[in-house]
Amino acid sequence: MRIVFDFGGVVFRWHPASFLARLWPHRIETLEQGAAAAATFFQNYGGDWGLFDQGLISADEVVRRIAARTGWSRGDVAAVVRAVPDELMLIPATAVLIRDLRAAGHTLHFLSNMPEPYAAHLAKAHPLGEWFESGVFSSHVKQIKPSAEMFAIAERRFGVPPQELLFLDDHPANVDAALSRDWQAFLFTDTASARRELVSRRLLSA
Incomplete structure (x- = not known):
């Protein structure tokens, strides 16, 4: 086999809700809020993040797209993208x-x-x-x-x-x-x- x-x-x-809660204490106070933010950020691994997963866009471009789509600051979004390796x-x-x-x-x-x-x-x-x-x-x-x-x-x-x-x-x-x-x-x-x-x-x- x-x-x-x-x-x-x-x-x-990989637990996106708690990951975002740790990174964004100024934005997220509960795991429920973390889960909601993760759903918006990662789009169930479709959308912007899906293109990043497929190697079709760069890290800089996924930051730009997520910030533009959500209204979150580029700094906050970039902090998440940079922190993923340590989370894994x-x-x-x-x-x-x-x-x-x-x-x-x-x-x-x-x-x-x-x-x-x-x-x-x-x-x-x-x-x-x-x-x-x-x-x-x-x-x-x-x-x-x-x-x-x-x-x-x-x-x-x-x-x-x-x-x-x-x-x-x-x-x-x-x-x-x-x-x-x-x-x-x-x-x-x-x-x-x-x-x-x-x-x-x-x-x-x-």
């Missing part, structure tokens, strides 16, 4: 899960919507080549999940039939897209529950 990991929220910390901290429990899956003989890949500057940061900061046989960053192929083409690119890159791929992602739309292409997939909510699911599928021992 080939196991495919999403990155943000699965391998690396490795989740220790997932690092252990990756180690255990590799020790069990599974081949691992990744499939991540990730703007080019952040993809470069992760590749420099972590031994991705040791953990994963191969992977696809959206900004490198100019596509994003949940598009069918993004999954088709991954299938070609990974070199096995879709039925041999098991995908872990924290967004339901991405899980549904994988299932529609005959991948195996389940929604990642936390590492402990993912481990239980992998044990139930007899991919890990209890």
Whole structure:
């Protein structure tokens, strides 16, 4: 079985509501306000941010567009864009899960919507080549999940039939897209529950 990991929220910390609350205490007082601001800022990873994810616009351009669209200051928006790499901290429990899956003989890949500057940061900061046989960053192929083409690119890159791929992602739309292409997939909510699911599928021992 080939196991495919999403990155943000699965391998690396990504919780936009609390992230924005920490960065913008002058603007956000509660997690509810943080969630609302994140929905406006990231547009569910479509819109301006989706273009950034696809590598179609630069960091400077996404700052300009978000500031123009929202009325938030360029300084505030730029602070968020600059801070994302530090926010993408490795989740220790997932690092252990990756180690255990590799020790069990599974081949691992990744499939991540990730703007080019952040993809470069992760590749420099972590031994991705040791953990994963191969992977696809959206900004490198100019596509994003949940598009069918993004999954088709991954299938070609990974070199096995879709039925041999098991995908872990924290967004339901991405899980549904994988299932529609005959991948195996389940929604990642936390590492402990993912481990239980992998044990139930007899991919890990209890």
